[in-house]
Every structure is written in C-alpha cells, then in structure tokens.
Amino acid sequence: xxxxxxxxxxxAVIILVWVLLLKKSQAILREGYHTKGFVxxxxxKFARIGGEWTWIKYPYVEYLDRDQKMKRDFxxxxxxxxxxxxxxxxxxxxKYDDVIYYKxxxx
Numbered sequence: 001x002x003x004x005x006x007x008x009x010x011x012a013v014i015i016l017v018w019v020l021l022l023k024k025s026q027a028i029l030r031e032g033y034h035t036k037g038f039v040x041x042x043x044x045k046f047a048r049i050g051g052e053w054t055w056i057k058y059p060y061v062e063y064l065d066r067d068q069k070m071k072r073d074f075x076x077x078x079x080x081x082x083x084x085x086x087x088x089x090x091x092x093x094x095k096y097d098d099v100i101y102y103k104x105x106x107x
Contacts, residue, residue, distance in 0.1 A: 025106040032096035034103070037063030039085045043074065056080055061100065063093055077102035 042057040049056065059075045075091075076099050077084065084102075085091055092103035 028094055028096040028101060029103075029106050032094040032101070033066045035063050035065070035093050035095065036090055037061035037075075037093045037100075039087055039089050039091065040072065041087065042083055045074070047078075049080065054080070057083060059083070059085055059091075059102075061091070061093065063095075063100070065095070073100050075100045075102050077105050 038061060039059045040062050041060050043060045044055045044057050046053060047056045048054075056078045057080075058078045060072060061075055062070055062072050065071045075093065094101045094103050094106065
C-alpha cells in the first residue's frame with residue numbers, strides 16, 4: 001500500500017513539473033521576440049549535464065535583434081552526440097530575458 005501512495009505522489013510531482021515547464025515555454029513563445037538566425041559555428045561550453053560536468057557544443061548564431069541590428073550569441077539548445085544544425089542553416093529563434101531559444105524546442 002505504501003508503494004501505491006509513493007507512486008501516486010511521484011506521478012503528481014512529475015505532472016506538476018511538466019505543467020510548470022509548459023507554462024514557461026508558452027510565456028517565452030508569447031512574450032519573446034521572434035526572429036530568424038543563421039548558425040555560423042559551434043562553440044563549446046563547460047556545462048553540468050546529469051550531475052556531471054562536460055564540454056557541450058552549442059550553436060552560435062547571427063540574428064537580427066529587436067533593434068534591427070545584427071547580433072551574435074549562443075542558442076540555448078545543444079546535443080552532445082552530434083550538432084543539431086548545419087553551419088549556414090537558417091533557424092527560428094525566440095529571444096526572452098536575453099536568452100536565445102530555438103523555437104521548435106519550446107513547442
């Protein structure tokens with residue numbers, strides 16, 4: 001019987017976290033600045049993944065900012081196995097609180 005209560009609480013926590021993350025993604029999509037950018041290179045950053053520190057390659061993009069100036073910055077989207085985009089590929093971006101997100105990762 002105790003394992004059933006534990007399982008119920010665990011499922012409730014997972015659903016709550018999922019709902020909160022979904023709300024944040026929706027807020028970013030709704031309130032963020034939508035633009036397109038081009039992947040110009042990949043740059044490595046030292047990041048904590050799964051409790052361990054490792055080097056991860058993040059896409060570095062050139063994009064048109066809200067003030068209509070070309071800017072360059074990292075996209076908060078990485079893949080440790082292989083680069084998710086080709087160099088020169090155009091991708092849809094959302095800038096929110098000075099963080100650049102790959103739009104499709106928010107959907």
